[in-house]
Amino acid sequence: xxxxxxxxxxxxxxxxxxxxxxxxxxxxxxxxxxxxxxxxxxxxxxxxxxxxxxxxxxxxxxxxxxxxxxxxxxxxxxxxxxxxxxxxxxxxxxxxxxxxxxxxxxxxxxxxxxxxxxxxxxxxxxxxxxxxxxxxxxxxxxxxxxxxxxxxxxxxxxxxxxxxxxxxxxxxxxxxxxxxxxxxxxxxxxxxxxxxxxxxxxxxxxxxxxxxxxxxxxxxxxxxxxxxxxxxxxxxxxxxxxxxxxxxxxxxxxxxxxxxxxxxxxxxxxxxxxxxxxxxxxxxxxxxxxxxxxxxxxxxxxxxxxxxxxxxxx
Numbered sequence: 596x597x598x599x600x601x602x603x604x605x606x607x608x609x610x611x612x613x614x615x616x617x618x619x620x621x622x623x624x625x626x627x628x629x630x631x632x633x634x635x636x637x638x639x640x641x642x643x644x645x646x647x648x649x650x651x652x653x654x655x656x657x658x659x660x661x662x663x664x665x666x667x668x669x670x671x672x673x674x675x676x677x678x679x680x681x682x683x684x685x686x687x688x689x690x691x692x693x694x695x696x697x698x699x700x701x702x703x704x705x706x707x708x709x710x711x712x713x714x715x716x717x718x719x720x721x722x723x724x725x726x727x728x729x730x731x732x733x734x735x736x737x738x739x740x741x742x743x744x745x746x747x748x749x750x751x752x753x754x755x756x757x758x759x760x761x762x763x764x765x766x767x768x769x770x771x772x773x774x775x776x777x778x779x780x781x782x783x784x785x786x787x788x789x790x791x792x793x794x795x796x797x798x799x800x801x802x803x804x805x806x807x808x809x810x811x812x813x814x815x816x817x818x819x820x821x822x823x824x825x826x827x828x829x830x831x832x833x834x835x836x837x838x839x840x841x842x843x844x845x846x847x848x849x850x851x852x853x854x855x856x857x858x859x860x861x862x863x864x865x866x867x868x869x870x871x872x873x874x875x876x877x878x879x880x881x882x883x884x885x886x887x888x889x890x891x892x893x894x895x896x897x898x899x900x901x902x903x904x905x906x907x908x909x
Contacts, residue, residue, distance in 0.1 A: 608769070628648065680700050714731075724764065753771055
């Protein structure tokens with residue numbers, strides 16, 4: 596029976612379903628799992644292994660950890676001796692140099708959570724939601740030195756629910772990634788893999804998000820844009836504004852049928868309402884700095900002064 600000799604490069608929990616598939620697939624001989632080093636974690640700052648390494652340990656799969664796989668000549672020689680058919684890369688957090696890119700007979704296949712060439716980069720899940728897309732997908736590309744620019748060997752689309760959050764879509768796509776990998780293995784077994792060059796005229800990017808990307812600017816955004824920000828950046832980095840000079844996390848919101856000037860906020864019969872450029876929002880679930888999460892009604896019960904919502908502390 597045909598078995599492909601494979602190495603897997605990945606790091607977080609997102610990578611585990613695909614790793615699980617590879618470790619149990621009857622046509623895969625998983626030779627190595629490669630990941631980042633252990634990191635301090637939790638209140639005690641104890642060293643914690645990446646989720647894929649925890650999986651490898653539990654399944655007794657050989658593994659290797661490094662900050663930079665390209666600077667490990669001894670291990671690369673050992674990996675070359677494995678005579679791999681291909682390498683699978685998913686959420687690895689490292690760029691691969693020429694030695695790794697040419698390691699397997701078929702090269703390296705990267706699984707990406709968008710339909711490339713749309714949303715190349717680190718945050719395709721969040722950018723699909725930020726832009727209000729109704730569908731996204733999973734792509735597998737044969738890796739080249741240019742980020743996410745290799746020829747496509749597989750893709751499929753995935754619908755996005757209207758209120759779906761970044762965390763919810765993340766969970767769905769980590770299993771869709773495993774399904775995509777299974778489809779590619781089937782194509783490889785049947786010798787039906789085709790290589791499709793990406794259309795560079797349709798490229799868009801999804802760069803790494805920062806905490807400050809969660810700042811809500813009601814004066815310059817539409818209701819839909821603010822709602823998309825809130826769901827896209829849940830759970831990280833989260834969205835926020837300032838209420839009377841204190842940071843206010845905005846956990847949930849909904850469209851509100853009232854006219855308010857953009858950026859103006861008020862207590863409307865127990866509802867915390869704020870104007871956007873084309874309508875108003877009710878901030879239904881919030882968390883004031885130093886306090887527990889609560890409803891807008893609970894928050895407003897403790898505020899006796901004028902309500903001022905801003906995009907800065909002033």
